[in-house]
Amino acid sequence: MSELRNYTLNFGPQHPAAHGVLRLIMEVDGEQILRLDPHIGLLHRATEKLAETKPYNQSIGYMDRLDYVSMMCNEHAYVRAIEKLYGVTPPIRAQYIRTMFDEITRIMNHLLWLGAHAIDIGAMTVFLYAFREREDLMDCYEAVSGARMHATYYRPGGVYRDLPDKMPQYEASPYKKSAEIEKMNENRQGSLLDFIEDFTRRFPGLVDEYETLLTDNRIWKQRTVNIGIVSPERALALGFTGPMLRGSGIAWDLRRKQPYAAYDQMDFEIPIGKTGDCYDRYLVRVEELRQSNRIIKQCIDWLRKNPGPVMTDNTKIAPPKRVTMKKDMEAMIHHFKLFTEGYTLPEGEAYAAVEHPKGEFGVYLVSDGANKPYRLKIRAAGFPHLAALDEMCRGHMIADVVAILSSQDIVFGEIDR
Amino acid sequence: MSTVQLSEDVYRELKDKIAKSVIALDELTITVRAEDLREVCLALKNPPFDFDTLIDICGVDYLHYGISEWHTTSATTKGFSRAVSDRIIKSNIWDGPRFAVVYHFLSVTQNHRIRIRVFCEVDDAPQVDSVTDIWPAANWFEREAFDLFGIVFNGHPDLRRILTDYGFIGHPFRKNFPLIGEVEMRYDAAQRRCIYEPVSIQPRTLVPKVIREKNVHAHPLSEGEKSGE
Numbered sequence: 326m327s328e329l330r331n332y333t334l335n336f337g338p339q340h341p342a343a344h345g346v347l348r349l350i351m352e353v354d355g356e357q358i359l360r361l362d363p364h365i366g367l368l369h370r371a372t373e374k375l376a377e378t379k380p381y382n383q384s385i386g387y388m389d390r391l392d393y394v395s396m397m398c399n400e401h402a403y404v405r406a407i408e409k410l411y412g413v414t415p416p417i418r419a420q421y422i423r424t425m426f427d428e429i430t431r432i433m434n435h436l437l438w439l440g441a442h443a444i445d446i447g448a449m450t451v452f453l454y455a456f457r458e459r460e461d462l463m464d465c466y467e468a469v470s471g472a473r474m475h476a477t478y479y480r481p482g483g484v485y486r487d488l489p490d491k492m493p494q495y496e497a498s499p500y501k502k503s504a505e506i507e508k509m510n511e512n513r514q515g516s517l518l519d520f521i522e523d524f525t526r527r528f529p530g531l532v533d534e535y536e537t538l539l540t541d542n543r544i545w546k547q548r549t550v551n552i553g554i555v556s557p558e559r560a561l562a563l564g565f566t567g568p569m570l571r572g573s574g575i576a577w578d579l580r581r582k583q584p585y586a587a588y589d590q591m592d593f594e595i596p597i598g599k600t601g602d603c604y605d606r607y608l609v610r611v612e613e614l615r616q617s618n619r620i621i622k623q624c625i626d627w628l629r630k631n632p633g634p635v636m637t638d639n640t641k642i643a644p645p646k647r648v649t650m651k652k653d654m655e656a657m658i659h660h661f662k663l664f665t666e667g668y669t670l671p672e673g674e675a676y677a678a679v680e681h682p683k684g685e686f687g688v689y690l691v692s693d694g695a696n697k698p699y700r701l702k703i704r705a706a707g708f709p710h711l712a713a714l715d716e717m718c719r720g721h722m723i724a725d726v727v728a729i730l731s732s733q734d735i736v737f738g739e740i741d742r
Numbered sequence: 743m744s745t746v747q748l749s750e751d752v753y754r755e756l757k758d759k760i761a762k763s764v765i766a767l768d769e770l771t772i773t774v775r776a777e778d779l780r781e782v783c784l785a786l787k788n789p790p791f792d793f794d795t796l797i798d799i800c801g802v803d804y805l806h807y808g809i810s811e812w813h814t815t816s817a818t819t820k821g822f823s824r825a826v827s828d829r830i831i832k833s834n835i836w837d838g839p840r841f842a843v844v845y846h847f848l849s850v851t852q853n854h855r856i857r858i859r860v861f862c863e864v865d866d867a868p869q870v871d872s873v874t875d876i877w878p879a880a881n882w883f884e885r886e887a888f889d890l891f892g893i894v895f896n897g898h899p900d901l902r903r904i905l906t907d908y909g910f911i912g913h914p915f916r917k918n919f920p921l922i923g924e925v926e927m928r929y930d931a932a933q934r935r936c937i938y939e940p941v942s943i944q945p946r947t948l949v950p951k952v953i954r955e956k957n958v959h960a961h962p963l964s965e966g967e968k969s970g971e
Contacts, residue, residue, distance in 0.1 A: 564879025
């Protein structure tokens with residue numbers, strides 16, 4: 326009998342299905358995975374250490390760059406930790422705006438995930454559809470903060486500014502006919518809220534489109550059903566949160582169980598899976614798209630009826646209004662102090678978590694009473710998920726590794742930090 | 743269950759193993775001795791507490807705790823110049839052990855959280871027992887704390903570096919590790935390979951770390967002293 330030998334196969338770090346820079350060392354027996362060792366850290370930027378050397382507000386922008394497909398949710402955890410330690414509550418309108426943008430972010434994240442997941446398994450079309458809708462949501466980001474992705478919109482004590490009354494429109498261009506531009510500007514005639522409302526009206530139909538392409542698709546099911554099964558007990562032991570945990574059948578959602586912002590006022594369902602395979606995780610996320618849409622609708626209704634401040638009037642932590650600075654010495658001093666030294670937080674520690682699109686995203690803040698965090702620990706949602714990749718892939722085929730990996734919704738910005 | 747109730751229950755169950763138990767901002771923090779860690783963890787994992795999920799393991803280096811870079815009690819004629827490193831003012835010096843490991847646990851079944859802090863007794867060789875066999879999720883978190891702080895987790899099955907580069911020297915999140923690192927890499931045309939050299943840039947502080955005793959306890963402005971309007 327000839328001698329058989331297992332192969333060790335290298336995957337990545339530059340591979341289109343690696344969702345960034347992941348290197349996998351796979352030990353395979355024929356096509357079967359025996360052992361899998363993810364090498365991470367290729368995108369490590371030491372965000373936590375950088376934050377230790379900067380005043381609190383200067384690190385909000387770093388939070389956007391952690392999980393760079395769900396920017397505002399990262400900011401939310403960070404500003405909540407600061408608010409908790411400082412003891413300031415943002416105005417109610419800011420809470421609703423945050424809720425709305427968290428859900429917009431969730432849709433953006435899940436759309437990118439859906440597109441990338443489908444393209445990994447071999448369905449090209451969904452990617453194009455998903456990015457079409459993502460573009461509209463990025464326009465919402467841009468309208469409210471000026472940036473399409475890295476918004477730095479949430480601030481301790483509220484949000485940077487109120488929702489704009491006018492939605493920016495496409496301008497005349499030599500590359501497009503004027504009739505075409507007019508059509509593109511059709512739903513941009515009113516305010517930002519009108520634009521988002523139009524989106525929420527269209528979106529359920531669009532999710533149906535994605536589902537037509539995938540949910541009952543024979544190839545899709547062959548690639549995902551019974552692949553990477555995680556039992557509920559195992560999911561808890563491995564530290565899963567978010568859709569990964571819900572896919573395994575545990576109805577755990579921080580928005581419901583430990584509500585923050587305005588989630589206790591919202592009416593929505595928590596979808597859960599049955600078997601805990603890739604297909605269930607897909608169904609859970611698709612249903613979350615619909616639920617997020619529902620939450621956004623409720624926020625729009627409330628925001629239309631209730632104007633008000635979006636930033637706390639405590640000028641020790643939030644900059645005073647430009648107008649007051651022109652005539653009030655005190656306001657001037659506060660502004661100067663905030664933008665040179667920043668504010669100091671009381672000595673102590675706080676942990677704030679949000680239901681990030683990928684799971685529980687937490688920020689643990691230790692302060693020694695200075696104007697910079699003494700230690701900032703970011704609990705990335707994807708970190709324990711990726712750690713479980715080895716266990717989830719054992720015994721599966723090489724091609725399934727890609728399906729399992731993308732069903733985890735991995736983004737290296739947050740895992741490597 | 744409220745945090746106070748949880749704190750009482752935990753204290754009743756593990757009285758002799760808890761060095762300190764604090765509730766701040768509705769978060770329960772208990773400090774345990776390193777040798778009791780595993781026993782405490784096992785007790786928390788099982789009923790009646792059911793802390794089934796390990797949320798986070800975080801290393802903390804208390805070397806510069808309470809040390810500020812700039813201190814003004816009265817008006818000065820001299821501002822804060824950039825590129826400071828030697829002006830260090832100690833206000834409330836940390837006299838405890840240098841390294842700590844902070845665990846966050848969550849109970850999905852009972853919906854409560856707890857934080858456990860363990861100090862490493864020896865500053866030069868910090869070590870703690872591993873909890874990977876109690877919560878498998880601890881595996882990578884412990885590797886991370888080992889990589890960044892050099893805390894050794896006894897009994898960990900595979901304690902390798904995780905985030906830093908292959909062949910990296912040092913533990914970058916220690917407070918005495920410079921922000922810009924110790925080596926820089928470039929391609930050397932003569933040797934036709936990548937070479938590592940000591941860093942050539944000076945570390946700079948753009949905004950000094952300031953501890954304001956007066957501002958530390960901030961309260962929202964009351965109606966009478968409202969400014970800025």
